[in-house]
Amino acid sequence: MTPKTVRRVNWIGGITTVLTVVIAVLWAFPLYWGIVSSLKPENEVVRPFIELWPDTLTFRHYWFALTETQIGAWYLNSIVTSLGVTVVTVTTSLFAGYALSQLRFPGRTILWWLILASFMVPTQVLIINHFVLMADMGLLNSWAGIILPQLIHPVIIIVYKQFFDQVPKDFREAAAMDNASEWNVLFRIYIPMNWGVTTALSIVTFIWAWNAFLWPFLAVTKTEMMTITVGITQVFDAFGVYYARQLSAAVLAGFPVALAYLLFQRKVTQAITLSAGIKG
Incomplete structure (x- = not known):
């Protein structure tokens, strides 16, 4: 590589670095502004x-949000519903991915194409159907009513299927020679080999469920049953809107997700990469 080429590469690298920093600052500024504004008196916020x-x-x-609102109940509702969505979604997706990958049964191809086609249906299109079903079943204003309509994540099934497709057939054949049942093959061979994928998908699913707003907003009208993302909209005063109070509640709502991301950044990145690869 000639000196001229090296200088050109250095210039390109420098420009790329500067652009990356600028974009990062622009992305982070609203977050910084929200946190700083939550630490100001209200008269400073509205300047x-x-x-x-x-x-x-x-x-x-923050003291007002912690003591004068039902944020404790909102946290509990978010934890229960997010864990419920995560456990049920990941478990059922794992079973479905294994069946589609390793088992042969009537309608398997049609089912697989239906799962792929589900990407073409936005979740918002199903909101009315979900609401009518939950209302008819008497599940509005309940944990079950929040959880059930959020169990549709076909991308997780697809990720599992592709992973199981890549497992060498020798493992399955060896288990078959030992007369192992399908349950033994799944729990003793396939699941132990994909704990990393399962962990990554579980974290991302939990974050999705925690950040969900539209469906919990429609499914719950009782303040004590709201999730944290919906509950923070109730942080107001009889004399009007207090922006600093709402921002402090929003920071408290986003803190668990931010902490989870910082602790499991590599796993989250892995799951997003897997999902992006599937969608691409």
Whole structure:
């Protein structure tokens, strides 16, 4: 590589780095602004000019959110529903992916194409059907009513199927020679080989369920049954909207997800890569 080429590569690398930093700052600024504004008195938040740091630092808005709202119940509802969605979705998707990959049964091809075609149907299109079904079953304003319509994640089935397709057939043939049942093959061979994939998909599914807003917003009208993403819309005062209070509640709502991402960043990235590869 000639010196001229090296200089050109350095320029390209430098420009790319600068653009990356600029984009990162633009992306992170709303998050920074929300956190900083939640630490300001309300009169500073509504000022007509931008202040990057509060003149008076206060945590009273967080205290209000923690003591004057039902945020504890909202957290509990989000934890229960998110864990329920995660456990049921990942478990059923694992079984479905294994069946589609390793078993031969009537209608298998049609079922597989139906799962692939489900990508063409936006979840929002099914909202009315979900609402009518949950209302007819008497499950509105309940954990089950929040969980059941959120169990549709065909991408997880597809990820599992593709993973199981890549497992060497020798393992299955050896198990068959030992007269192992399908359950033994699944639990003793295939599942232990994909704990990493299962962990990654579980984390991402939990984050999806925690951040869900539209369906929990429609399915729940009782304040005590709201999830955290819906509950923070109830943080207001009889005298009007207090932006700092709502921002503090929003920060508290997003903190568990941000913490989970920081702790399991590699697994989350792995799951997103798998999902993106499937959709691409």
